Amino acid sequence: MFQLIVISNPVMLPGEAAIIQQLFEEGLEIFHLRKPDADEQAMRNLLDGIPTVYHNRIAMHGFFHLMSTYDLHRWHFREEHRQGATAESLLQLKEKGYTLSTSVHDIETVQNLSSCFSYTFFSPVFDSISKQQYRGVAGDDFYLTPEQKTVPVIALGGIGAGNIKKVAEMNFDGAAVLGSIWNEPEKAVERWVALEKSFQNMFN
Numbered sequence: 001m002f003q004l005i006v007i008s009n010p011v012m013l014p015g016e017a018a019i020i021q022q023l024f025e026e027g028l029e030i031f032h033l034r035k036p037d038a039d040e041q042a043m044r045n046l047l048d049g050i051p052t053v054y055h056n057r058i059a060m061h062g063f064f065h066l067m068s069t070y071d072l073h074r075w076h077f078r079e080e081h082r083q084g085a086t087a088e089s090l091l092q093l094k095e096k097g098y099t100l101s102t103s104v105h106d107i108e109t110v111q112n113l114s115s116c117f118s119y120t121f122f123s124p125v126f127d128s129i130s131k132q133q134y135r136g137v138a139g140d141d142f143y144l145t146p147e148q149k150t151v152p153v154i155a156l157g158g159i160g161a162g163n164i165k166k167v168a169e170m171n172f173d174g175a176a177v178l179g180s181i182w183n184e185p186e187k188a189v190e191r192w193v194a195l196e197k198s199f200q201n202m203f204n
Contacts, residue, residue, distance in 0.1 A: 003119070003174030004199055005154060006192065007032040009182040012042055017049025022189045024054045027196060032076060032101075032176070034061035059101060077102040077117075090116040103156075105137075107148055117151045121176055124157025125167065144171040161191075161198040168202060 006028055012035065013019070020031060031054075035043060043063050047070050050058070059074030060067060067075070075098045077085065082102045094100060094116045103121040104110050113120055126136040136158055144153055152173035159167060160180035167175045181191050 002168055002172075002199070002202075003030065003152070003154065004028070004196065005030045005032060005174060005176040006181055007156075007176055007178040008034055009178075009185065010034060010036055012038060012046070013182075013185050016185075017046055019185065019188050020050055021054065023192050024050075024057060026189060026193055028192065029057055030059060030074070031057055032059045032061060034076075036062070040066070059099070073097055074099045074101070076100075079103055079105075087114060087116075090114050107144075110153055111148055111150060113150050115150060119152040119154050119173065121156040122153050122172070123155070125155040125170075125172075126158025126163060138170060142170050146171075149173070161194045164195060164198050165202050 006023060008020075008031065009016070023031065033043075033046075035046075038046075040063060043066065047055070047058075047066065052071065055071050056073055058072055059076045060072055061076045061078065064075060066072070075093060077100065079102070090100060100117045101119050101121070102113065102117050103123065104113070105123060110120060110122060124136050125138045125142075138155075154174040154176050155167045155170070155172040156176040156178070158179075159175045159177050164175055177195060180195070181188050184191075
């Protein structure tokens with residue numbers, strides 16, 4: 001099943017909790033909350049503004065000590081954290097009911113990932129929208145073979161409604177979007193609806 005994921009804008013935005021709620025109401029199933037420069041109170045305020053019924057759809061990229069308070073069960077490992085984690089610690093988190101994910105930037109790393117991860121981001125696939133200096137690594141003939149995937153691989157980088165079909169043709173298991181949603185925050189929900197429509201049209 002091809003999965004669509006939205007990653008948060010890295011900075012706090014006015015009215016962001018309401019926008020995130022609308023994304024969930026429009027069918028978003030997984031939202032990655034990544035705010036590298038936010039303080040704890042700002043993160044608490046944001047989570048407080050999102051209805052608890054949607055908390056099980058939120059993956060945290062930090063502030064993991066808040067997960068039990070807000071009944072959050074999705075834990076994202078940045079590359080440096082994954083490299084420092086033991087197989088035993090990953091297994092313990094999985095056995096406690098956490099859904100684990102991570103990020104990689106090359107195929108060799110994908111092939112060596114622990115099966116404790118439910119999926120991994122692979123980036124940048126296309127030229128990044130949010131980070132101008134990030135150039136895509138996937139050429140026109142790029143294709144992920146089943147043998148290269150120890151866990152489902154989610155494409156990230158430069159993805160929007162116009163190229164979502166290409167991502168599926170490359171045999172990715174899903175797509176994560178950031179810049180195409182948040183470059184104009186007031187249009188975030190509209191952009192999400194357009195992306196989801198393009199996704200649905202792939203199967204019609």
